[in-house]
Amino acid sequence: MKHIVTINKANLKKTAAKGGCGKCQASCQSACKTSCTVANQKCEK
Amino acid sequence: MIHKYKLNGLNIVLDVHSGGVHLVDDITYDLLDNVSPPFEEECPKWVIEKMMRFHDERDVITCYNEIVQLYNEGVLFSEDDYEKYAAYSVASPVKAMCLLVEQDCNLRCEYCFASTGDYGLGKRMHMSFETGKKAMDFLLENSGDRENLELDFFGGEPLMNWDVVKQLVEYGRSREKEYGKRFRFTVTTNGMLLDREKMDFINKEMSNVVLSVDGRKDVNDRVRKRVDGTGSYDRIMDKYKEIVELRDHENYYVRGTFTKYNLDFAEDVVHLYEQGFDQISVEPVVSEPSMKYAITERELPAIFSEYERLANIILEHDKQGRHFNFFHFMLDLDQGPCAIKRLRGCGSGNEYVAVTPEGDIYPCHQFVGIEKYRMGNINDGTFNTDIKKEFAAAHIYNKPDCRKCWAKFYCSGGCNANNYIYTGNILTAHKLSCEMEKKRLECAIMIKAAKAAEEAGVLSE
Numbered sequence: 001m002k003h004i005v006t007i008n009k010a011n012l013k014k015t016a017a018k019g020g021c022g023k024c025q026a027s028c029q030s031a032c033k034t035s036c037t038v039a040n041q042k043c044e045k
Numbered sequence: 046m047i048h049k050y051k052l053n054g055l056n057i058v059l060d061v062h063s064g065g066v067h068l069v070d071d072i073t074y075d076l077l078d079n080v081s082p083p084f085e086e087e088c089p090k091w092v093i094e095k096m097m098r099f100h101d102e103r104d105v106i107t108c109y110n111e112i113v114q115l116y117n118e119g120v121l122f123s124e125d126d127y128e129k130y131a132a133y134s135v136a137s138p139v140k141a142m143c144l145l146v147e148q149d150c151n152l153r154c155e156y157c158f159a160s161t162g163d164y165g166l167g168k169r170m171h172m173s174f175e176t177g178k179k180a181m182d183f184l185l186e187n188s189g190d191r192e193n194l195e196l197d198f199f200g201g202e203p204l205m206n207w208d209v210v211k212q213l214v215e216y217g218r219s220r221e222k223e224y225g226k227r228f229r230f231t232v233t234t235n236g237m238l239l240d241r242e243k244m245d246f247i248n249k250e251m252s253n254v255v256l257s258v259d260g261r262k263d264v265n266d267r268v269r270k271r272v273d274g275t276g277s278y279d280r281i282m283d284k285y286k287e288i289v290e291l292r293d294h295e296n297y298y299v300r301g302t303f304t305k306y307n308l309d310f311a312e313d314v315v316h317l318y319e320q321g322f323d324q325i326s327v328e329p330v331v332s333e334p335s336m337k338y339a340i341t342e343r344e345l346p347a348i349f350s351e352y353e354r355l356a357n358i359i360l361e362h363d364k365q366g367r368h369f370n371f372f373h374f375m376l377d378l379d380q381g382p383c384a385i386k387r388l389r390g391c392g393s394g395n396e397y398v399a400v401t402p403e404g405d406i407y408p409c410h411q412f413v414g415i416e417k418y419r420m421g422n423i424n425d426g427t428f429n430t431d432i433k434k435e436f437a438a439a440h441i442y443n444k445p446d447c448r449k450c451w452a453k454f455y456c457s458g459g460c461n462a463n464n465y466i467y468t469g470n471i472l473t474a475h476k477l478s479c480e481m482e483k484k485r486l487e488c489a490i491m492i493k494a495a496k497a498a499e500e501a502g503v504l505s506e
Contacts (some may be wrong), residue, residue: 002429004058004106006498008378012064012387013119013126013453020133020245021385022191026141027380027457029195029231030253030392030401031297034158034331034463035458037482038390039455041382044193 018030047122048451049077052491053357055498059490061451062127065120066378068494068501072100073108080452082122083114123225128442131388135437136191141392142409143399146172147201149238150276155268156304156330156338162201164401164413171206172402176212179423180400185224187428194221197231199410200400204238214250233257233300235269236281239288248292256285259301260327267306267340286321287330294323298372301327304338308347312356318362318369326372329481331411331463337447342477349484357487360495374489376455387441390457394420394436408436419467438459439471446474456482 005011027037046061049069058067069077079092088109095104115121149169150162163169184194196217198210210232216230233255234248247254258281259265265277270449289297300320303310308328329348332339332363340348359371391397392407401413404423412418421427441447441458459474459482467475 001112001114002075003070004102004111004115004499005497006065006115007494008064008066010064010381011120012062012384013123015383016127016130016385019107020130020385021383022137022140022396023193024382024386025085025193025229026195026392026397027198028393028397028460029141029143030372031408032300032311032326032328033118033199033233034302034328034441037373037375037455037485038457039381039486040372040377041386042377043380043382043386045383 017042018045046125046447046451051228051485052353052487053495055247055494056493057487057490057494058121059451060121060123061454062125063120063123064378064454065115065123066383066490067121068285068498070108072096072104073112074098076105076108076112076426080109080112083118083405084116086280102439103111108165127384127388130385131440131442133385135434137193137392137396139184139187139357139396139398140181140191140193140305141195141197141397142184142195143197143199143397144177144213145200145399145401145410145413146177146198146203146213147206148172148402149205150200150202150235151205151272152217153234153270153272153274155270156302156336158331158411159201159413159498166414169201170402172209174209174212174216176400176402176404176423177209178216181213181217181220181228183400183406183423183428185220185226188224188226192226193229194226194396195229195231196232199233202235202237203232204234204243207238211246214246218250220436229253231255232428235277237277238272238283239281239284241287244284244288244291247288251298251439254288254292254297255326256281256288256299257301258282258299258317259303260310261316262305263299263380264307268302268304275299282320289322298326299322300325300372302330303327304330304332304339305340305344308344308351311351311358314371315357315358318367323369325369328373329478331466338467345477345480346448348481352481352484352488356492360492363496373485374492376489376493378490378493384454387457389437389440390461393461394418395433408432409462411460411466415465419448436471444474446476447481450479451473452479452483452486456487 229252231253398409406420461471
């Protein structure tokens, strides 16, 4: 493409069908304790 | 839904429902203001005519075709079809616990949301081994098929009740195998009581350690004071360096709070990096707006600009091979959490609870003392599943401000405690937190985009 560069490879939609296993860390436990950022958690499946 | 913005000379387009992130040139950026699905086979004439005022016709047509191609590939203007998944995880097991082993503290930090340890309850308490043990049994028994159990030793200052912490870790290790589970212990400490024995134990047993410090000495000591009013910086910094060194600089955070007093908090992040730390979190204070250190809407422009400055500092450091992580800018665009995880944020009150020294169960540490949300007690075996259901239902599609927000799959509905404390309703977004979160996300995505632009060698100005 000449005008657009897509920088990520994953598609969130594909993660929905097999997601929700619950193995990943509760986001608040990692560092914050007073705010919420989920997207920096890792998938542990 | 798309979200597009300009930052640091880059035109960035986020496709909200696929998570697609695109770098686009100026023509595409303008064209996206004029086109949206359903797409015609050819670019509509009125669009071409309008765009031709500033751009070449052939470029407009090529851009249009590229946009349509990405739409057909499902990474631009993709549909929101996740709501059906929101009903999942309602009966989630409880897998994470914040254990308030000590409701007392040896610091008197001005801004403490736990009211310097006692959570505003007027009594300073230690958790007994018996209560801690029952809390761990609760977690073992209510965690269903979850194998990884998270238990954070929190306070107050948890190291003030060190013997109980050690006993509880030992107890957890003795029980986890029979349940086929693994405890991941973590501890959040102010460092005042750290010594070599505690460091060695923490480094052996704790999968993460959060070390509280606000940054520069004057910034830290202005608010993080000892009981006698003197600052804590000199007492803790060498200890933090030692414990981090001993755990090979892995799985830790130095974690600070910024307030109205240090709106130049990027300097504090840099200071922490220069002290030898590379896992850094510095977060906005949570407080009543009337407090003199509080962050209010008036401070937002300065905070936005500081987050942008910090993002650039990080990019510059990276170029020099001096990498460090800033917690709120960390983002994995390719292997981050699944869409289901992103519907509900931290899981407070549903898969995550806090337990006080008296055994009371709350949705998280920030709800402690709010009677309405006391879920039960470890000692008498009570656990209010109606409250659990209320929190399970606190997903982005039940939060009116969130369902239409571009950031919903990154913050996942924000902090329920902040929502309740500021708006009186866990489902009502706290706007101030949202604005800061959105700015952080824009910066985090920009950092990824800037690196990609450099690699691609195109589109950047």
